[in-house]
Amino acid sequence: MVACFTPPSGKEIRSPFPAEIFMPERTLFMSGEISDEIAKVAIKSLLRLQKEDPVSPIFLWINSEGGDVEAGSKIKEAIEKLTPTVSTVAIGQASSMAAFLASSCSGPRLASESTTLMFHGARYMEDIRGPIGETLAIGLELSESTKNQLFAPLARRSGQTVEQLTGLFAEKDQYFDASSAVKHNFLDKVVTPAQGTEKHTAGTKASYKITIEGELQKTQINRIITQIIAGLLLKPQKDISLIFNRTWGGELTDGLALFDLIRLVNSLPACGRILTIAKGSSLNGVSVLIFAAGAERKIGSKTKLVTDPIETLIPAYTPGPAYPLLMAEARVQQVTLIQRFSQCSNQSPEALSFLAQRQLRLSAKKALQSGFADQIV
Structure with a gap:
């Protein structure tokens, strides 16, 4: 595209x-x-x-x-x-x-x-x-x-x-x-996102909403990126809401692209914020990281945030001649993902190192306490 x-x-x-x-x-x-x-x-x-x-x-x-x-x-x-x-x-x-x-x-x-x-x-x-x-x-x-x-x-x-x-x-x-x-x-x-930038207070209503449902696909993430940029150009002072409704899956690199854009936009003083809302029974995989990047993160009272171990988010490559090359990329992504989760919570990278081998499963209340959400709705 x-x-x-x-x-x-x-x-x-x-x-x-x-x-x-x-x-x-x-x-x-x-x-x-x-x-x-x-x-x-x-x-x-x-x-x-x-x-x-x-x-x-x-x-x-x-x-x-x-x-x-x-x-x-x-x-x-x-x-x-x-x-x-x-x-x-x-x-x-x-x-x-x-x-x-x-x-x-x-x-x-x-x-x-x-x-x-x-x-x-x-x-x-x-x-x-x-x-x-x-x-x-x-x-x-x-x-x-x-x-x-x-x-x-x-x-x-x-x-x-x-x-x-x-x-x-x-x-x-x-x-x-x-x-x-x-x-x-x-x-x-x-x-990198501007540090210490004081955001303006945007309007109480978002300029428009982008709903994300089902499995996150590469084309969907790239389309969302273009929608965000276009929306900010047309109405730069208005907020944009990303609404996640039972969303799962997604490739790490594409999810990180959207994550970086959200954090960059939310650090700019001359435009609105990107807000995130989690609905449905659960939010799974890379979509949890994207949700956590929002400037204001609302989660449904019965919604759970679930990430499988990072090792399972990376494709299950079959051992063979290409295996070392593919796993080299996997190791880079693993370190990056833990760092990004740390940036969106009140947890240090060391405290989150368990994400490589273990599942993260948070109720709405736990997500609030851990710094992955700001408000239960």
């Missing part, structure tokens, strides 16, 4: 977001798998923005697991030919081809604090179907032209040589949290 945030004709919009990460009429949000169709839409949008204004920067927000190398390379080549600089803001995840896009652009390279970057190595793993139906992971060697195409722009931005990068990524995929990516010069800055 590629979303554009263009104001309605004749309507002037003042963005509540910092100018370093967002301009309403100059921002694209690319999410999901990178494909030929996504590349066509993204390139068309980039060229349109250049035609409208060949000087002002363009912002490309990314939450993507990667995808087709050729399609991603077309986007990268288009960016390199543009006259405006293109700044990237990775939120949630930028993996595989998406990581190269996020770290090789012409402008500042930013990421939200929970973002994970994953780079494929000179050899990468690909699943194929075996002769009797089993899935096998095999190592495929990238061609020299593909290596140069991917690594040369990253080498220029990171201050390393192509040989150094291919050596770093020689045998396995590499996972970096946002801070580590900055240390390796793959990103320029981590965007």
